[in-house]
Ligand SMILES: Nc1ncnc2c1ncn2[C@@H]1O[C@H](COP(=O)(O)OP(=O)(O)O)[C@@H](O)[C@H]1O
């Protein structure tokens with residue numbers, strides 16, 4: 001059963017429903033920013049659910065040893081399941097997921113064991129390509145990877161496996177500094193490991209229109225990064241912070257909220273936009 005009162009990801013107004021751009025099928029998106037607390041997990045979880053609502057078979061990969069995305073969806077963190085088990089070769093990719101978040105959505109749960117995985121990936125010859133190899137063995141239309149707040153081997157593996165990267169940027173002072181570091185990492189990954197990686201977009205998060213500084217920062221980011229900044233932005237909404245404590249996405253917890261609307265808009269924009277061609281980030 002679909003939740004009652006659920007807002008639509010389809011276009012409004014008369015005429016045909018919104019037509020999604022098929023280029024997004026088979027796309028793997030890594031949600032990356034080395035800074036913690038900028039909205040990566042909130043974005044990965046709610047975007048994944050919004051994409052599932054749009055009819056995609058979504059695989060959400062919790063690649064953070066903290067396993068916040070897993071907790072946010074009210075799921076267990078078994079030590080012999082999920083992302084760590086896949087990467088340690090304990091489980092085949094096709095059997096590592098659990099249904100979570102929405103119909104048509106699968107989660108590879110996170111676990112502290114991902115720290116063990118980090119050590120293994122650094123030493124193994126196939127370390128940097130293993131995540132991509134395992135993802136190819138699973139079945140999904142869109143894959144969303146929630147990365148840890150660092151640019152270590154797990155994030156690097158995600159960037160190696162992904163087609164696109166989504167960078168949540170908190171609308172606050174010094175936000176740009178973190179972005180410079182992400183830009184450098186993306187350029188390096190593209191040069192050395194994954195030339196086809198594209199910046200799918202910079203997503204402004206926790207935008208608080210009542211703060212004049214936030215509006216100024218958003219303007220500054222948009223001037224600096226131009227079209228790389230997504231039109232959709234995520235408002236500061238206490239319901240987005242509350243939903244995980246109920247083990248629910250914002251779309252289920254508060255479908256009429258500003259936060260839910262914003263994530264539906266994000267999904268819609270990503271599904272609509274043709275995949276951008278690789279270009280230097282921030283250029
Ligand atoms: N738009 C938002 N409005 C209000 N709170 C938010 C918003 N986005 C995230 N949060 C809260 O901010 C904290 C950090 O967000 P999170 O998504 O966990 O960041 P990250 O994964 O980058 O560390 C969490 O408590 C989360 O619930």
Ligand SMILES: [Mg+2]
Pocket residue numbers: 040041042064068147148149
């Ligand atoms: Mg997180």
